[in-house]
Amino acid sequence: MTKTLLLYFATAVAEIIGCYLPYCYIKRGGSLLLLLPAALSLMAFVGLLMLHPAASGRVYAAYGGMYILTALVWLRFIDGIKLSPQDWLGAAVVLCGVMIMISGWRHDAN
Template sequence: MTLPAFLVAALAEIGGCFAFWHVVRHGGAPWWLAAGTASLAAFAYALTFVEAEAAGRAFAAYGGIYIAASLAWLWAVEGVRPDRWDAAGALMCLAGAAVIVFGPRG
């Protein structure tokens, strides 16, 4: 359940933040703020489904997923292709998230 929860959370968080970005930076209609707020609430709810014994650990591991998903958004929605440095950074963050999620605990 962890990976699907992370992916839903990432889409909801990025979409919610983008809604605010669109209003402030590009003069989008105010209704975008309502959609953005609802999306950010969905993000927080999605993270409650992550299989972790502590919220902080779940949030830390989510950071790697968020970074990779943000680069996918950059390409798919904003039309900017990530470069090799973006890809390398995302891979490092995903590796860090995997250590947090799958590391042995005593």
Template sequence: MLKSLFYFVLTGLFELGGGYLVWLWLREDKSIWLGILGGIALAIYGAIATLQPANFGRVYAAYGGVFIIMAMLWGWKIDQVTPDYYDLIGAGLALVSVVIIMYAPR
């Protein structure tokens, strides 16, 4: 379970980081090199997800919940946008969903 959570977090960092670099390039008029690095990070994100032990559909369904939580944290720490009460409720529900999808006994 810890290995799986590690892969989820690593995947999220590469997806959010890559997307953010592309965002900076296209929306903030930063260097194209940030966009290229972002594209590379997004490709790595896709590869990391394959290291999960579960099937594709289950992994990506659960990762969606992890992504919600990590995106909230990213917005809070990087963009300085504090999550409100409803953001926290939604992220909490996403976390419960991740646990059920990935770790419920089958």
């Protein structure tokens, strides 16, 4: 389960970077050169998403939860926004849901 969670985290980071860099270019007057690593990051996101062992619908469902957690980590440590108690509670609930889904996967149930 730890390996799957870490793979989801890496997948979410790649997606967030791929979306954050164009945001920096458009909204913050960043360099046009930001779009190249953004595109590469989104390509990495797709590649990482395909490495997950379960059926695509299961992967996307569990990934959505991990994306929420990663976005909150990004919000706290990259954007510097303090998380509220509700953020932490929501993150804990989401993590429980992701772990429940992943624990029920069978490699032969694709």
